Amino acid sequence: MIWSEYETLPREEIEQLQLERLQAVLNRVYRNVGFYRRLFDEAGISPEEITSLDDLGRIPFTDRETLRVNQPYGMFALPLREVVRLQTTSGTTGEPIVVGYSNNDVEHWTELMARSLYAAGVSKEDVVQIAFDYGLFTGALGFHYGAERIGATVIPCSRLSPEKQVELMRNYKTTALACTPSFALQIAETVERSGVAPAELSLRVGIFGAEPWPESVREKIEDTLHITAIDCYGLSEVIGPGVSVECERKNGLHIFEDHFIAEVIDPSTGERLPDGQMGELVLTTITKEAFPLIRYRTGDLTSLDRSPCPCGRMTVRMSRVMERTDNMVVVRGVNIFPSQIERILAEIQGEKSRFEMVLLKSEGVPEGIEVHVEMSSGMFVDEVRKLMELEERMREVLEGELGIPVQVKLVEPRSIHA
Ligand SMILES: [Zn+2]
Incomplete structure (x- = not known):
């Protein structure tokens, strides 16, 4: 109307x-x-x-x-x-x-x-x-x-x-x-x-x-x-x-x-x-x-x-x-928003996961990011090889889309506090 x-x-x-x-x-x-x-x-x-x-x-x-x-x-x-x-x-x-x-x-x-x-x-x-x-x-x-x-x-x-x-x-x-x-x-x-x-x-x-x-x-x-x-x-x-x-x-x-x-x-x-x-x-x-x-x-x-x-x-x-914009960080001249990371992770996993982003600095200058992603309770912690593969995939996709160096660490469920 x-x-x-x-x-x-x-x-x-x-x-x-x-x-x-x-x-x-x-x-x-x-x-x-x-x-x-x-x-x-x-x-x-x-x-x-x-x-x-x-x-x-x-x-x-x-x-x-x-x-x-x-x-x-x-x-x-x-x-x-x-x-x-x-x-x-x-x-x-x-x-x-x-x-x-x-x-x-x-x-x-x-x-x-x-x-x-x-x-x-x-x-x-x-x-x-x-x-x-x-x-x-x-x-x-x-x-x-x-x-x-x-x-x-x-x-x-x-x-x-x-x-x-x-x-x-x-x-x-x-x-x-x-x-x-x-x-x-x-x-x-x-x-x-x-x-x-x-x-x-x-x-x-x-x-x-x-x-x-x-x-x-x-x-x-x-x-x-x-x-x-x-x-x-x-x-x-x-x-x-x-x-x-x-x-x-x-x-x-x-x-x-x-x-x-x-x-x-x-x-x-x-x-x-x-x-x-x-x-x-x-x-x-x-x-x-x-x-x-x-x-x-x-x-x-x-x-x-x-x-x-x-x-x-x-x-x-x-x-x-x-x-x-308050949540934005700038790494190597690229604007990075948590919402981008959230979207990319959801695309990889088919569901939203909790994550946190840490700036990797060299001599005080942001050079990349490290993303900590909570494992969903469906993942088995003992399948080390699978977890490492998932980390690697997330890293590749994030680096490809964001255009900056990224490291990914999977962490225990409920270990990240909003
Ligand atoms: Zn309309």
């Missing part, structure tokens, strides 16, 4: 709109935010020189540190009397950052969350239980406004216990659940334990976000609660939830490009990467009034896909975020 005509604009029209809005926001921040004026002046760029989307690449990045040193109001592009709401980031990666919204910002956010919920299949017929924390963090209110905009019936229950959530679901015939995936998993486990048959619940869809969740968690939630589970992405600095969402195809998250320009860069060099390559997501907000962000490094790893989606949306899709 597609909520807005902006989601199906032809590419050239989307890009034309992005350029117009980009130029407007650059002028606005240059005029109103001392930080950006200094940033542009020092880089020798005036907003008028940005005449194509490619030119955006000339502007220096901003990041969380930028926001931190300009707390609380240094990055605001409007005076406080024009700001109607303050929220903060969750603080999971450092001190919370305060962000502000104008009336128009709240209106746009509401529309974006209506789009997100509608894409997940939520309509005015639905009863939406919102189990995000209502408070400074952006999750709950984003979903709340979006669901009301669609005309759904909202239950603003916030973070009650999983048992209470299930009770409400049963009594009020909740059809849609919005919360973090880890909390959805707790709810699913509660349903499983309590012996409530999923058929006793009316639940049919879940829309989850605010933390990474692997496909295995999605399957567990879907199978236990008999629902379809949709991934929704956003971050409070940028707007909150409502940056991108999966459609029913679940083949990447459609980015709302009439409000955000997405780039993917190599996190160590800052170079823009071509579509399909994994790197750090950089977002520029092109409609926000109170707290615009230019080339903001999200720290989230993803890749972009501009191929047409069968759902009919024309917007670029980002792959699901499973990891942050």
Whole structure:
């Protein structure tokens, strides 16, 4: 289900709109935010020189540190009397950052969350239980406004216990659940334990976000609660939830490009990467009034896909975020992410295994990695020859795919602590 005509604009029209809005926001921040004026002046760029989307690449990045040193109001592009709401980031990666919204910002956010919920299949017929924390963090209110905009019936229950959530679901015939995936998993486990048959619940869809969740968690939630589970992405600095969402195809998250320009860069060099390559997501907000962000490094790893989606949306899709750049290590100029190793090991073994990665250094410089992989309980420790063969195979495949020296050691089950 597609909520807005902006989601199906032809590419050239989307890009034309992005350029117009980009130029407007650059002028606005240059005029109103001392930080950006200094940033542009020092880089020798005036907003008028940005005449194509490619030119955006000339502007220096901003990041969380930028926001931190300009707390609380240094990055605001409007005076406080024009700001109607303050929220903060969750603080999971450092001190919370305060962000502000104008009336128009709240209106746009509401529309974006209506789009997100509608894409997940939520309509005015639905009863939406919102189990995000209502408070400074952006999750709950984003979903709340979006669901009301669609005309759904909202239950603003916030973070009650999983048992209470299930009770409400049963009594009020909740059809849609919005919360973090880890909390959805707790709810699913509660349903499983309590012996409530999923058929006793009316639940049919879940829309989850605010933390990474692997496909295995999605399957567990879907199978236990008999629902379809949709991934929704956003971050409070940028707007909150409502940056991108999966459609029913679940083949990447459609980015709302009439409000955000997405780039993917190599996190160590800052170079823009071509579509399909994994790197750090950089977002520029092109409609926000109170707290615009230019080339903001999200720290989230993803890749972009501009191929047409069968759902009919024309917007670029980002792959699901499973990891942050904080977990990346650089060995001999190659960016290595634990998620790559996890994927390669799973391909070799046909199942996920626990592992840890240790840097091998020579005179303090990383020269390679050693990967410790837990044996599954099915392996026999006394079959030394087989184990050595497996180690050797893992080493070969990892070296081949990563392009750096790798050593592999199989270790006892349950000897690695997450
Ligand atoms: Zn789609």
